[in-house]
Amino acid sequence: MRLSNLADYAVVTMSAAARHCGGGRTSAAELAAETGLPVPTVQKVVSKLSAAGLLRSVRGAGGGLQLARPAAAITLADIVEAVEGPIALTACIDGDECAVDHTCSVKPHWPAVNAALRGALAGIPLTQLSKAAPREPNPSGISA
Template sequence: MRLTNLADYAVVVMAAAAREPSAKLSAARVAELTMIPPPTVAKLMGTLARGGLLTASRGAAGGFTLSREPAAISVAEIVEAVDGPIALTSCVSGDVQDCAMEGHCAIRGHWPPINQAVRGALAAVSLADLVQPAAAAASGPAVATATALAD
């Protein structure tokens, strides 16, 4: 299982915005801060704004700002704004037409709780967590959630 590059970049873009929460950031500035190509950043910032995670303002003093406090925005929300709902398998997403085993799968009923656990782990990590140094984040809520899931 792997996030798409765009979802990964979206998390990086949002973390850059969280590090400067009072600034109105342009796509060019975020590209400079993150080293992600400017066209990709511009596309992502538009997508994140449409997803309600960034607020766009136009004009000479315009730019993008976080729509909420960093602690109120989760990694799950960012991923879903870019990639859509988190679904590990086609039966979790409701797209069973893609599954050759649909009529006789004994595992199908087990995927929803697994999917919820993965989404829950991503939802437990906020932008505020991501902008902390990695050592401080290692003892935060995401680690506790991941540890509880492993038990």
């Protein structure tokens, strides 16, 4: 399984927005500059994240974008679902037709698999994603 580019960009954008926590506001243009993503892409992502209640747009002087709730209360699952919809590894869960639906012995198990995947993603808060990644040890021992 691989996230779509848009879901990946949403995670990157939300991570950047989380670094503006504490009442700070930002703009789509600033988020694009910080992330290296094109402004139209960030605007599209911001629209989806706002519709899902993860970002809030404040109008007027001093306005801009801010997290709609604390970063610790937003999870990777929330962000992915804002862009991709409900987490489901197979189409048959949504009621889509399947060639083997009438004989499939696995279909009853997909809800548990999907719940486990969602649970894993829900266990990763935005606060964790917005931190700087730990530096990997340098095996040569030579400092950069």
